[in-house]
Amino acid sequence: xxxxxxxxxxxxxxxxxxxxxxxxxxxxxxxxxxxxxxxxxxxxxxx
Numbered sequence: 500x501x502x503x504x505x506x507x508x509x510x511x512x513x514x515x516x517x518x519x520x521x522x523x524x525x526x527x528x529x530x531x532x533x534x535x536x537x538x539x540x541x542x543x544x545x546x
Contacts, residue, residue, distance in 0.1 A: 509537040 509527040510516050516529045523542035529535040 506537060506539050509535065 506518060506525055506527055510518050512535050513529050513532055515531045516527050516535055519526045519528055523540060525539045527535065527537040
């Protein structure tokens with residue numbers, strides 16, 4: 500996946516892009532063009 504310094508620019512790349520939060524991470528998902536995927540943040544480790 501490409502690394503982008505802000506997910507706001509990743510969201511604005513394509514009209515189909517969605518921002519989703521899962522398990523402490525923020526994802527940008529694009530079904531029509533999977534090249535536009537992006538991830539930000541690390542989940543906390545469970546002990």
